Each structure stands twice: as structure tokens, then as C-alpha cells.
Amino acid sequence: MPLPKFDYLRPQTTEELAATLAEHGADAKLFAGGTDLIVVMRDKLVRPKYVIDIKGIEELRELSWDERRGLTIGAAVTLSELIASEVVRERFGALWKAAGTLADPTIRNRATLVGNICNASPAADTAPALLVLWAEVEIVSANGKRVIPIREFFKGVKRTALEQGEFVRAVRVPNPPEGAKEDYLKWGRTRGEDLAVVGVAGLVANSGKKLVRIALSSVAPTPLIVPEVEGVFKGGGSVEGQIDKAASIVVEKISPISDVRAGKEYRLHMAGVLTKQILKRILGAS
Amino acid sequence: MSRHEISLTVNGERYELEVEANRTLLQLLREDLELTGTKQACERGDCGLCTVLLDGVPTKSCLVLAVEVDGREVTTVEGLSRGEELTPVQRAFIEQGAVQCGFCTPAFILAGEALLKHNPRPTEEEVKEAVGGILCRCTGYRQIIDAILDASKSAKK
Numbered sequence: 001m002p003l004p005k006f007d008y009l010r011p012q013t014t015e016e017l018a019a020t021l022a023e024h025g026a027d028a029k030l031f032a033g034g035t036d037l038i039v040v041m042r043d044k045l046v047r048p049k050y051v052i053d054i055k056g057i058e059e060l061r062e063l064s065w066d067e068r069r070g071l072t073i074g075a076a077v078t079l080s081e082l083i084a085s086e087v088v089r090e091r092f093g094a095l096w097k098a099a100g101t102l103a104d105p106t107i108r109n110r111a112t113l114v115g116n117i118c119n120a121s122p123a124a125d126t127a128p129a130l131l132v133l134w135a136e137v138e139i140v141s142a143n144g145k146r147v148i149p150i151r152e153f154f155k156g157v158k159r160t161a162l163e164q165g166e167f168v169r170a171v172r173v174p175n176p177p178e179g180a181k182e183d184y185l186k187w188g189r190t191r192g193e194d195l196a197v198v199g200v201a202g203l204v205a206n207s208g209k210k211l212v213r214i215a216l217s218s219v220a221p222t223p224l225i226v227p228e229v230e231g232v233f234k235g236g237g238s239v240e241g242q243i244d245k246a247a248s249i250v251v252e253k254i255s256p257i258s259d260v261r262a263g264k265e266y267r268l269h270m271a272g273v274l275t276k277q278i279l280k281r282i283l284g285a286s
Numbered sequence: 287m288s289r290h291e292i293s294l295t296v297n298g299e300r301y302e303l304e305v306e307a308n309r310t311l312l313q314l315l316r317e318d319l320e321l322t323g324t325k326q327a328c329e330r331g332d333c334g335l336c337t338v339l340l341d342g343v344p345t346k347s348c349l350v351l352a353v354e355v356d357g358r359e360v361t362t363v364e365g366l367s368r369g370e371e372l373t374p375v376q377r378a379f380i381e382q383g384a385v386q387c388g389f390c391t392p393a394f395i396l397a398g399e400a401l402l403k404h405n406p407r408p409t410e411e412e413v414k415e416a417v418g419g420i421l422c423r424c425t426g427y428r429q430i431i432d433a434i435l436d437a438s439k440s441a442k443k
Contacts, residue, residue: 104419
């Protein structure tokens with residue numbers, strides 16, 4: 001079956017992209033890896049008049065790191081490129097691990113991290129790690145630039161904070177706090193390619209006061225961070241008790257649905273189980 | 287709908303073509319170039335049977351637009367053997383009986399070739415990971431994995 005008809009545009013600079021979006025924004029879709037877009041076009045769930053390929057823009061291929069700014073992941077950087085990066089593996093372990101669980105290696109050769117968050121699936125594999133890492137999203141349009149925290153980027157199932165005419169230039173991930181430990185766990189139906197039944201990322205660090213962050217996917221309309229978890233570790237009591245309390249807070253704050261992959265009750269249960277597991281790992285509790 | 291002139295190299299041969307914007311690389315290969323070794327199946331990136339090498343990298347051609355491959359190099363299963371001389375991976379597939387209905391064979395062979403090129407002695411886990419995006423509808427994975435492992439050993443000799 002042929003895809004529905006459209007015009008293909010391939011801007012060469014971000015300025016040209018912003019101008020093209022300003023003109024055609026309402027009728028256009030941005031195209032990076034196409035691993036989500038081509039599928040929804042084939043299903044006729046979206047019918048863009050214009051498909052704007054961003055891969056011709058050199059600036060969007062940026063994958064860089066420095067001591068001060070941290071990591072910058074341009075909109076055209078593929079997950080395979082991210083996984084191949086030594087810096088990402090060594091310094092952003094949860095993100096590196098999460099990227100490696102997304103779909104399969106052939107898809108990862110095309111799919112991009114920015115595409116993963118712009119698709120805004122509740123199951124977005126890279127989202128929990130980006131949430132605990134305090135990532136920021138750099139948004140550009142013909143009118144200028146703005147930067148928002150990733151936790152303000154997801155607005156609903158397949159909905160983001162992007163306004164018409166805007167695009168994500170890059171995701172910026174600050175360096176984790178000194179001595180931080182982080183991890184990501186994805187619970188799926190199989191060990192191979194599947195969307196997450198539940199995904200959990202965790203990060204802990206001691207920077208004067210104890211810092212604990214937990215974020216999840218596939219358990220609410222958007223990937224989400226559960227900020228209330230942090231307070232649990234500021235009080236007294238045993239670490240085991242705190243971990244149990246944190247898990248029960250997570251279960252309270254999420255709102256999973258039943259779907260083809262799992263029932264709501266199972267998701268609630270596994271979100272608690274995985275939260276405990278990841279906290280035990282990164283807090284070093286037995 | 288926009289039309290685009292592209293030039294690409296497929297299996298070492300150069301082509302100049304005009305394609306419509308909505309043409310996929312998979313359609314271009316099968317319908318325009320009549321290279322039907324690349325299979326059309328789910329057309330949504332799930333089964334991986336349309337896998338080709340794009341500049342040497344395994345890629346699901348149902349998710350690639352033809353217009354995008356302007357100036358690039360595509361290898362399909364037809365481009366592997368030199369005349370009658372099969373590659374070690376192709377030979378191992380025959381020896382291991384890794385071909386059942388044959389529908390997924392081109393994709394697995396290309397994924398195996400790409401893996402062995404940058405990792406000549408993969409572990410079994412690495413083989414499984416590398417072919418993780420391809421479905422064998424006969425479920426004959428054991429022989430496929432063994433064939434790629436065998437090819438890695440024979441190629442070293």
C-alpha cells in the first residue's frame with residue numbers, strides 16, 4: 001500500500017526549518033527517523049501535506065559534552081549514536097541503558113531520542129531517565145528560542161508543550177550531581193522488543209542533603225517524575241522502611257490503564273516492585 | 287505531490303531515478319528496480335523483513351523514503367554473492383538448515399553480514415541482539431543464530 005500523498009521538504013539550516021514551519025506548521029510533520037511517523041501515516045492517523053525532513057541540517061546532528069554544560073543531544077541524533085557514545089555510557093548510565101531498551105537495534109539505527117520524546121507516548125523509553133536527570137528541552141521557532149524542563153514538556157498522551165511553528169533543536173542533560181548513582185529498569189512481556197509494561201528510572205546523590213528521584217513510564221497519560229519520593233528520605237528510620245514508603249507513594253501517585261500489554265492492577269503492583277528494586281540498587285541497600 | 291530526482295548506488299550499480307515523495311525505499315527496490323529479495327511484510331517496522339544495508343547499516347526499508355537515499359549506498363541480499371560464490375553467512379545458512387520458508391532469510395543474512403563486519407567474533411548474546419529486530423515466522427531462530435555463529439568461525443580460518 002502506498003503512503004498517503006505529501007510534499008517532501010528538506011531544509012538545510014534551522015533558520016530555514018523555522019521559516020518552513022512558520023509557513024506550513026499546521027499542515028506539516030517533522031521527519032527524523034520516521035519510525036513513528038511513517039507508521040501513523042500508513043494508518044492514516046495523520047495526513048500531513050508536508051513532510052519536513054530534518055536530517056539535512058548539520059546543526060541537529062550535534063552530540064557533544066562538556067564539563068560545564070553537560071550533554072547536548074541534537075534532534076537528528078539516533079539512539080544508536082547515543083549508545084555508541086562513551087561519555088553517555090560513563091556519565092549518563094540510566095539514559096544509556098534506557099536507550100538500549102528501545103525497540104531493536106535496527107530501529108535504533110534510525111530512531112532519534114528527540115523523536116522519542118516528541119512522539120510523547122506514555123511508554124517513551126528514554127523519558128524516565130531524562131526526567132531523573134533533570135534534562136531540558138531547547139525549543140526553537142521563527143520567533144526565537146525557549147528552554148523548558150523535560151517535566152513540563154509532556155502534556156498528555158501524544159501531546160507535548162510544542163506550539164505550532166516550534167521544533168525541538170536539542171535535549172540538554174546537565175551533568176548528574178557529584179557521586180550520583182542512577183539506573184533504569186524496563187519491565188516488558190518479553191526480553192526482546194516490546195513497549196514497557198512499566199519503566200522506572202532512579203537517581204540518588206548526596207549533595208549536602210539526600211537527593212532521590214524516581215520517574216516512570218507506561219503508568220500514566222505521560223511519563224512522570226514522582227517528586228514526593230524525595231521527602232521520604234529526608235526523615236529518619238531505616239533505609240528499608242524508607243524504600244517501602246517510597247514505593248507506596250509511587251503506587252499512589254500513578255494512574256495506569258489496562259491495555260493489550262498488562263492490566264492496571266498488575267502495572268500498579270509492578271511499579272511498586274520495580275521502584276523498590278531500583279532504590280535498593282542505587283542506595284546500596286540489601 | 288512533490289517529485290524528486292535522486293541518484294543512488296544499489297549493489298554497486300548506480301541509478302538515476304525520479305521518485306514521488308511518498309515512495310518508500312522498499313517500494314523503490316522491489317517495484318522500480320525489481321530486486322524482490324527484500325521482502326515486503328508488515329510495512330510498519332515491526333518484523334524487519336525489509337531490512338537492507340544503508341551505507342552498511344541495517345535499516346528497515348519500509349520506514350525509509352526513497353527520496354532520502356539520494357547519494358547513498360544500498361546493499362540488498364542480491365548484492366552479497368560474487369557470481370556463484372556465496373558469502374560465509376550465506377553458506378552457513380544452507381549448511382545449518384537456517385532457511386525454512388525462506389521469507390525472512392534475506393533480512394537475517396544482511397543483519398548477520400553487518401554484525402560480522404564490525405564484530406567478527408560475536409558471542410551468542412551479541413548475535414541475538416543484532417538480529418533482534420527481525421521476525422522468523424517459522425520460529426526457526428536456533429538454526430539462524432547457529433548459522434551466523436558458524437560463519438563467524440569459518441570466516442576467521
